[in-house]
Amino acid sequence: MALRKPSIKISGVWNFFSIKSNSERIAVCNMCNTELSFKSTSFNLKKHIERKHPLVNLRLNEPQDNQTKLRKNYDTFTNEQEVAPVPSTSASSIQTSESIESNIPCLPTKSTVARSKVQSTVKTFLRRKLDTTANKKINDTLMLLFIHDYQPFTVVEDYGFKKFVGALNPSYQLPSRKTITNSILPALYDEAYNAMTRELSEVQSVTLTTDCWTSRNGENFLAVTVHFLNADFELQSRVLDCTSCNIQHTSKNLAEELRKIIQEWGIENKIIMFISDNAANIKKGCKR
Template sequence: MSSSIKRAKTSEIWNYFTPIPSENFIANCNICKRKLSFKTTNSNLKKHLTSNHPTIALPSSTKGHQNLQRHQEQEQQQQQDPQHSQQQALTDVSDSTESTQSSTSKTVQSKMTTFLPKRMNIGGTKNITEKLMLLFIKDFQPFSIVEDEGFKQFVHALNSGYDLPSRHSISKTLLPTMYEQCRNECLDMTKNVKSVCLTTDCWTSVNTESYIAVTAHFLNDEFQLRHILLDCSLMKTQHTSINLATEIKRVVTEWGFQEKVLLAVTDNASNIKNAITKELNWKHFGCFAHTINLIVKDALDNDIVSSLLKKVKTIVAHFKKVQTRQKS
């Protein structure tokens, strides 16, 4: 048991696994909650990440590789020139004896004049990193904030032993890890659901890229209403009924809701209505807010209301000009 705890504190791979105290050399994957053995080495854990979570970038092991390479070079040199190796060994012993005496006094002085922050363990680092990720998940801050000098100094003042992850590590490792954790939690939440209702809509970003979002609504075992955004994906094809139906069916199939859809709520556009009713053969319910908006538009589309609106706009424009002139 002690060896398993020690390994958990020294290896970066334990950012993604948690040892089980009641079971020797058994750990839970933080992403998919699967139990894995690590009795001999961590290779089994790394293999699990590579096979089941390919989006996660494994921690590098360049230091270990460099040490191994240096050791191999020393052995080759000793085999080629044994006499030189013996002389070098005697020289190293002599140098180490002299350096030990001088380093003792330097160590005492350095402890008196310099404060070295205590290195954090894996658990403490993981806890702070999870809170750091909330900046990007909830507040939508840019990844580059971890490279801002002011933010670095702020974090160092709070905890000088914490090393900020790079923006590359955040985007390639930490964020995919949290996404898979969230997705697996949602899959566990919906595996016993017997029926769902869907809402879907298309929208265009400021970069004129078209997206489609699909959200599921259902009641859990405690009769509580839950909502899950199943997907928000880029629509590269035209918004025809067939293309919309194909994209919605892909999302529903990935979540295992093919036979569980009671109805779908969309706006009143003909393409999405046909996709739901004709292509997917689901019940369709028009969006209530969109229906009210259409009613208001139709109500305003007459001569009396148009004339009244024109007069109101003229009055408002007049008083705005008066206020501008008074201020000048």
């Protein structure tokens, strides 16, 4: 009995799907093994590619000469091959079906060449150079390692970390420790500084808290924090400065340091309250 000729699938989408064994209406995705039903068109299969595998979405269409070649190969095979009927439950039936399927030259989904083409397309797409906006977004996220998690800059030179980042996005070029120190971090600081300056310029009044302390190695520090309500009446707190203050902690010297910080942020006429601990020098310095 001659092999029944199924409908010819010449759409480029069939480079990524196989027809499920013993079924003419179920297609299996070669990339994720998802089973999808289809009827007379491949619309459902194309939508799956667009949703689940967008990286190959733009390479679905095969050149017309390839489609013609596939059609010709299939016609030649089906006109020349004869297959004897055997019981569907026998082991020989399974062996015969597998043998026939492996020898059909027209099925692009079973073609090694087609699979290689898909892999090459995806690989090329993934390594396309990132635009400036996408690259900056990833750089800013990378900086969270150092700003929030206090990781050393040398982490970008670790072999395992570089491999991990490359696996996530091969198109991203991991910056060096020097680039982070000299370029990315200063630029991020400038952005934060400008945003905070604009934020403080829009508020009417603020409250300041301050404290002085000496570290274990004998270094003196002075910190100032500003508190205010934003336009939505939400309490906001921002550290204005935390500076090394290796001068004698007299009320005059502390008052001078506080005045510099206040003038830098342009809030001289917005302060309604200054809060500190009960040390005499800082209390007197705040009143100056």
